[in-house]
Amino acid sequence: DIQVTQSPSSLSASVGDRVTITCRPSQRINSDLHWYQQKPGKAPTLLIYSASRLQSGVPSRFSGSASGAEFTLTISSLQSEDSATYYCQQSFDSPRTFGQGTKVEIK
Amino acid sequence: QVQLVQSGAEVKKPGASLKVSCKASGYTFVDYYIHWVRQAPGHGLEWMGLINSRTGGTYYADNFQGRVTLTRDTSTSTVFMEVSTLTSEDTALIYCARVEFDGSYLHWGQGTLVTVSS
Numbered sequence: 001d002i003q004v005t006q007s008p009s010s011l012s013a014s015v016g017d018r019v020t021i022t023c024r025p026s027q028r029i030n031s032d033l034h035w036y037q038q039k040p041g042k043a044p045t046l047l048i049y050s051a052s053r054l055q056s057g058v059p060s061r062f063s064g065s066a067s068g069a070e071f072t073l074t075i076s077s078l079q080s081e082d083s084a085t086y087y088c089q090q091s092f093d094s095p096r097t098f099g100q101g102t103k104v105e106i107k
Numbered sequence: 108q109v110q111l112v113q114s115g116a117e118v119k120k121p122g123a124s125l126k127v128s129c130k131a132s133g134y135t136f137v138d139y140y141i142h143w144v145r146q147a148p149g150h151g152l153e154w155m156g157l158i159n160s161r162t163g164g165t166y167y168a169d170n171f172q173g174r175v176t177l178t179r180d181t182s183t184s185t186v187f188m189e190v191s192t193l194t195s196e197d198t199a200l201i202y203c204a205r206v207e208f209d210g211s212y213l214h215w216g217q218g219t220l221v222t223v224s225s
Contacts, residue, residue, distance in 0.1 A: 001169075032210050034209075034210070034211040034212070036152075038152075043202055043204075043215035043216065043217060043218055044152065044202075044212070044215065046211055046213050049207070049210075049211040050209050055213070085151075087151065087152055089211075091209070091210025092210075094166050095154055095166070095168040095169070096142065096154045098144075098151060098152040098154065099151075100151050101151040101152070
C-alpha cells in the first residue's frame with residue numbers, strides 16, 4: 001500500500017500569512033495527488049486535483065505543486081475562512097490513501 | 108447537477124449489521140466508480156473501498172475486507188454498503204464519493220453518521 005505522510009499536523013497563522021502543507025508518498029505516484037479542505041461536520045471539498053490543477057470555483061490563493069517526491073499545498077494569503085483541516089489523497093493505486101490531515105487555525 | 112444522497116443516521120448495537128445507501132443523480136450512473144470513506148470522531152479520512160458501478164466489481168481496504176460488502180442497483184442508481192459485526196470502533200461518519208477520471212473526489216454524499224453503542 002502507498003503511505004502518504006502529511007506535515008505539519010497542525011499550524012497556527014495570521015490572516016495574510018503564506019501557509020504551506022506538504023505530502024510525501026512512500027513511492028512514486030506521478031501527479032495522482034489531490035488536496036481537500038474539510039470544515040467540521042461537512043464533507044471534504046476538492047481544492048486541487050492532479051497535483052497542481054485548481055478546481056473551478058476555488059480561490060486563486062490556493063495552489064498546488066510537486067517537486068521530486070514531495071507535493072505542496074500553498075495558501076498565498078491566509079483568510080479567516082480558510083480555518084479548516086486539509087488532506088492530501090493519492091489516486092495512483094488502490095487502496096487509495098489520505099494524508100493524516102493538517103489543522104489550520106487562525107491566530 | 109450531480110448529487111449523491113445518503114441514507115440517514117443509524118444507531119446500532121455491537122454485533123449488529125448496517126446497510127447504508129448512496130443514491131446518485133444528475134449523471135450517467137454506470138460511467139463512474141463510487142468510493143466510500145470513513146471518518147471516526149476527531150480522526151482523519153480513511154478509505155474503505157470502491158465499486159465499479161457498471162460491472163459491480165469491488166475492491167476493499169485490508170481493514171474492511173470480509174466485513175464490508177458493496178453492491179449497486181443500476182435501476183435506481185444506488186450503491187449500498189453493508190458492514191457486519193459492528194463494534195464501537197465503527198462509530199463514524201461514512202461518506203460516499205464519485206471518482207472523477209483523474210482519481211479525485213469532486214462530488215461527495217452528505218455523510219451518514221453511524222453510532223455503535225450498547
